[in-house]
Amino acid sequence: MENVTDTIAAVATAMSSSGIGIIRISGSEAIEVADRIFRSRREDFCLADAKTHTIHYGMVYDGEEALDEVLAMVMRGPHSYTAEDTVEINCHGGVLVMKRILETVIRNGARPAEPGEFTKRAFLNGRMDLSQAEAVIDVINSRSEYAMRSSVSQLSGSLSRKVKKLREDILYQIAFIESALDDPEHISLDGYEEKLNGLLAPMVEELEKLLRSADNGKLLSEGIKTVILGKPNAGKSSLMNVLVGEERAIVTDIAGTTRDTLEEQIRLRGISLNIIDTAGIRETEDRVEQIGVSRARAAANEADLIIYVVDGSRPLDENDRMIIELIRDRKAIVLLNKSDLEMRVSEEELAELTGGKTVLSVSAREETGIDCLEQEIEKLFYEGNLDFNDEILITNVRHKTALEQALASLRMVQTGIADQMPEDFLTIDLMDAYRQLGTIIGEAVEDDLVNEIFSKFCMGK
Ligand SMILES: Nc1nc2c(c(=O)[nH]1)N(C=O)[C@@H](CNc1ccc(C(=O)N[C@@H](CCC(=O)O)C(=O)O)cc1)CN2
Ligand SMILES: Nc1nc2c(ncn2[C@@H]2O[C@H](COP(=O)(O)OP(=O)(O)OP(=O)(O)O)[C@@H](O)[C@H]2O)c(=O)[nH]1
Numbered sequence: 001m002e003n004v005t006d007t008i009a010a011v012a013t014a015m016s017s018s019g020i021g022i023i024r025i026s027g028s029e030a031i032e033v034a035d036r037i038f039r040s041r042r043e044d045f046c047l048a049d050a051k052t053h054t055i056h057y058g059m060v061y062d063g064e065e066a067l068d069e070v071l072a073m074v075m076r077g078p079h080s081y082t083a084e085d086t087v088e089i090n091c092h093g094g095v096l097v098m099k100r101i102l103e104t105v106i107r108n109g110a111r112p113a114e115p116g117e118f119t120k121r122a123f124l125n126g127r128m129d130l131s132q133a134e135a136v137i138d139v140i141n142s143r144s145e146y147a148m149r150s151s152v153s154q155l156s157g158s159l160s161r162k163v164k165k166l167r168e169d170i171l172y173q174i175a176f177i178e179s180a181l182d183d184p185e186h187i188s189l190d191g192y193e194e195k196l197n198g199l200l201a202p203m204v205e206e207l208e209k210l211l212r213s214a215d216n217g218k219l220l221s222e223g224i225k226t227v228i229l230g231k232p233n234a235g236k237s238s239l240m241n242v243l244v245g246e247e248r249a250i251v252t253d254i255a256g257t258t259r260d261t262l263e264e265q266i267r268l269r270g271i272s273l274n275i276i277d278t279a280g281i282r283e284t285e286d287r288v289e290q291i292g293v294s295r296a297r298a299a300a301n302e303a304d305l306i307i308y309v310v311d312g313s314r315p316l317d318e319n320d321r322m323i324i325e326l327i328r329d330r331k332a333i334v335l336l337n338k339s340d341l342e343m344r345v346s347e348e349e350l351a352e353l354t355g356g357k358t359v360l361s362v363s364a365r366e367e368t369g370i371d372c373l374e375q376e377i378e379k380l381f382y383e384g385n386l387d388f389n390d391e392i393l394i395t396n397v398r399h400k401t402a403l404e405q406a407l408a409s410l411r412m413v414q415t416g417i418a419d420q421m422p423e424d425f426l427t428i429d430l431m432d433a434y435r436q437l438g439t440i441i442g443e444a445v446e447d448d449l450v451n452e453i454f455s456k457f458c459m460g461k
């Protein structure tokens with residue numbers, strides 16, 4: 001392992017004007033470095049004498065220049081986030097002030113931290129395992145309440161505990177087989193395969209359950225890709241505005257990767273939706289029909305959810321029939337819009353044409369029926385999954401891959417038993433499963449992977 005005793009520093013808060021800014025220093029010389037620039041009103045006081053988890057009023061100096069009035073917090077290793085001696089300087093949250101203090105800290109013996117380096121140290125020092133460290137970044141990046149709750153649960157070790165228990169059980173069986181093979185006179189393997197089979201079934205089930213949660217987990221962390229389809233003037237933009245308006249404060253506009261799609265991100269009942277407007281479909285009328293159709297089809301193909309908006313005040317036409325074809329085998333909700341006008345299309349008619357999709361009457365203009373839409377979306381994606389207290393959600397592709405491989409190995413053990421393979425053969429696959437699960441919590445993972453994971457963190461984390 002690399003040397004983790006040098007002292008690092010970074011601004012831990014955002015580099016923009018705010019009430020308070022925090023400069024974080026961690027490492028074996030953290031307290032010494034801080035003492036070089038911090039002066040209390042009491043002449044004889046220094047942070048080196050301070051008890052852990054205490055906070056002290058004073059000034060930060062660059063030489064004889066007073067930089068700012070601050071509060072300095074001391075946390076002594078191993079009782080800190082990084083498990084090292086840590087000082088946090090709470091200064092006024094001006095960009096220049098924070099920069100000057102950080103520079104001064106660095107001139108006095110710390111070096112600039114890399115992104116994620118504090119958390120990396122927490123991991124390398126055994127304060128948290130890799131899945132917990134990964135949860136830290138997920139908490140910061142979570143875009144919906146559900147995603148946040150799931151990340152916090154992982155941070156507190158829910159996934160780690162499950163993985164560790166599985167590994168323990170697997171390791172016990174490996175050890176048993178090996179000691180039996182070593183000492184056949186005293187430990188018998190008669191009937192053991194049957195017993196092992198009985199133990200494997202619930203483990204396989206557990207892994208399958210975790211893997212099933214990954215589908216929801218992905219939607220949860222990345223947002224549900226929602227495409228709104230409908231012929232021109234059906235009310236797509238109006239609907240989008242109503243949905244976006246619900247949570248105006250946290251709306252962000254993300255220019256899509258493709259030139260012609262604009263993605264709006266909204267939060268709805270704790271779920272994050274990335275809503276994509278299909279501008280292309282408009283072209284079916286006045287430009288080359290094929291382009292419009294194929295763009296709509298492409299958008300629809302990538303969607304987790306399609307919202308099909310029908311103008312209920314006009315009879316269905318060719319455009320509608322085309323869209324109905326597109327959504328046939330997809331997760332879709334049909335909105336019968338303009339319910340404030342006289343209706344020329346009925347819910348029943350649409351339900352039949354779409355092969356039994358949920359049809360909801362709404363008015364984007366009067367903002368009625370939107371509640372039902374939200375309820376329906378929640379039902380489609382989170383039915384029976386709303387309680388995350390004991391439900392672990394896999395949101396990380398790395399974890400998913402490891403679980404898949406562990407599952408494959410355990411299935412090989414089951415096949416091995418069915419094929420009456422010798423016991424030492426079974427231990428090879430058991431060991432593989434054990435190792436794969438270990439990578440989730442960071443056992444025996446390559447330094448490169450560790451570095452890559454932490455490099456995606458923010459500065460100062
Ligand atoms: N100012 C500040 N706020 C923060 C953090 C921080 O490092 N500094 N955190 C991180 O970025 C998070 C909190 N995480 C932390 C985790 C452990 C310890 C800590 O001192 N643990 C000791 C003592 C625990 C106790 O007294 O029970 C320990 O584990 O021994 C501190 C913060 C969020 N807020
Ligand atoms: N009466 C009524 N009019 C509506 C409703 N929703 C939308 N409209 C009107 O229908 C027209 C088209 O609405 P838009 O939201 O622009 O429709 P669109 O589907 O985005 O249209 P394009 O961008 O052309 O594809 C506008 O004049 C809206 O005011 C509704 O619920 N009731």
Ligand SMILES: [K+]
Pocket residue numbers: 237
């Ligand atoms: K429009």
